[in-house]
Amino acid sequence: MQKNSNISLSLKQVYNDEYRAFPYPLYHRLRELDPVYWDPELQAWVLTGYNDVVTTLRSPKVSAQRFEIEKEWLPEAFYRQMEPSLRAIARQMLFLDPPDHTRIRGLVAKAFTPRMIERMREHIQQIVDTLLDDVLAKERFNFVEEFTYPLPAIVIAEMLGVPSEDREQFIRWSGDFGTLLEGADLDLEQGMRALYGVQEFIDYFRKMIAQRQLQPRDDLLQALIHAHEGGDKLDEYELLGNCILLLAAGHGTTTELLGNGLYALLTHPDQYMLFQQNPEIASTAVMELLRYDGPVQSTSREVKEDIEIDGKRIQAGSTVVLCLGAASHDPAHFTNPDQLVLDRKENRHLAFGQGIHFCLGAPLARLESEIAFSTLMRRLRNPRLVQEPEWWSGLIFRGMGSLLIEHDV
Template sequence: MTSTVAARNYDPTDPEIRENPFPFYEYLQAKDPAHWSRTLKSWVITRYDDVRKATIAPAMSSDRLTPFYESLKDERHDILSGVMRYLNLWLVFRAAPEHTRVRKLLNSVFTPALVAGMQDSIADTVDHLFHQMRENRCADGSVDFMREVAVLLPAYVILDMLSVPRSDFQMIKVWSDDLRLFIGSAQSEPDKYTRARSGADHMSAYFRRIIQSRREQPADDVISKMIAASVDGNGLTEDELVATCMLVLFGGHETTTSLLGNAVKALLDHPDQLQRLQAHPELIESAVEEFLRFDGPVNSIVRVVAVDHEVGGQLFKKGERVFIMINAANRDPNRFERPQELDIGRTPNRHLTFGQGLHFCLGAPLARLEAKVCLSMLVKRFPNLRYAPGKAEWMDALVMRGLTTLPLYLD
């Protein structure tokens, strides 16, 4: 990390930073809280108060895609046209009044009762995946937790909500991974725009067919409820329905997958906290909040400066891009005591992982429930859980943070 710090430049392609960015975040908070990254050609902010304010300030725009897309003067402009058609309709990239209208419609669908009613089915799915995980152990007895559980559980939960066959997941996963390269700001994939276009084209066509079938034969599922949702006599447009299905699927499984993997790694790296959770299962709710804080699945969010203003002593000019480092803010020593320590009983724990205000994550209650059920059952079912040979690998993404592999021994 020495060379990176000496250069005073945040470079997410640095393997050390990808694996463990927190020492550099700590350095930035202390020395350069409003940092200009030469690599990203963007501002990077890391302090809790600056991050929180930036997520809700009108001086920052959530529409980070349109300025980037409109700046393209080469073949990427045409390649990304099909991606932008839908991503521009995602709730996370929209501002009032359209955000307010769509959020109101979706709030009538994704109710607390809907999520609470899924606890038993989530537990059944976890039980099924744990059985499969045992069956799929390698010759040395090891399993890849990411492949066997963390990827599948959130995906199956979302597919069941949408009444989409689980057997379609492997196909959908390819499209989602391709789309993630663009949305997650992959730094080392040269073909990410073409792959993102392919993912968007396939996924949108897939959901357009399903939406048409639900119009003809409504069912008791989220897609049918979104079709029927209405506020003041107005509902979602066809493209908004397609885009929202894509968002629910992508956001609903990618983020929770990373939450589960990061949480298990955090417990294995802190065996005292693993033993504490095994001895005190009633701590699971505060434990999930601590996993979200300690090494959360949302590494950063991106905004575009809408109005010239100052942050951390630096002038942010209209049109400049800002990476708001959520995971850095969640370890700010000015906000959290012992921020670099994992404490599953930490309270209060006002982390920023699910956002603030207008853009607070719609899927937060479901992600919390899935993590609570899965991790409770994991530490109870496998009391001797430990690392297996092999390396836990981190995904190539700047906006998201999660593992692609996590080799474990169960017994």
């Protein structure tokens, strides 16, 4: 297995202050040094080229089965307590290969249909307008706290039948789940705290599912409970794990897309004006905002058998990190990739992944974002950044904790 001798660069440098606000120069440096880069700090191969990332995501020689918390890392009694929760997470579509992935995704897709999503259009517009009525009544507001958190949380919670009064709880649990997925450099206390949150999340859905046995309702959770194919249905762990995935992913990534997207628009006034004057480009604009600064920056795979990528032989058992953010800024595939171009014509970005694990919730994220940004372009008057946002940028997820904006009331 060939490895780079240069150890001055690591993808883990995305945590450094110099790359927190804009990690793409780091990705370019990695790609220029070696697009198939052995990262000694991650002990993994890092792919930053578009074609390599797409090819690997589609390859049957790599496995998505990568969720594993080493038993030895946790106190024995705590591990036994968490084992059912860990089993549920491991049965999420995100971490499965065919045939299990094919079966479970097919069952979930029967419940989470494009028709169900499109039916939400008018209601999403109402939620957006209601939130903005409150937000835009003030001269200064925190866009993340007052809009990007509640909007997707309300939408996915209503779809799943989660009571509105429980929204703050599941936002916190979604954060615990994201912390667990991000995983880099978690100490024992942080890891245990995140696992406790995920266990509470699972227990919450377990109670909801038990209630639905007695009092069925017409919503996404009920559809998941009843989803079947040829007599097959989701077992308890598959149902619990994928309820968490749908709710956490349906909330977290859209929250980050909205925040990252508005910041990109405010820092590119020519593109903001283009959008404002041409509302019909909403769909294309959202695709470019996803490409330019997407909420999911990377994913990973485990190599099942020896493969060759761009002349490098990578042995079975190796980990490959697929840098989606870097691939979507690859100059070999996108003209002027670090420029925001809302009417970009060819835009096969990788913000939602590629292949059999392409994000099932992509149509919902796009619909919410198109409605949100179109409405903002119509109602937001002369917006101005009060200060630079509080970025948090990791190996996997990228977003901001706050975005303070002033506008003309």
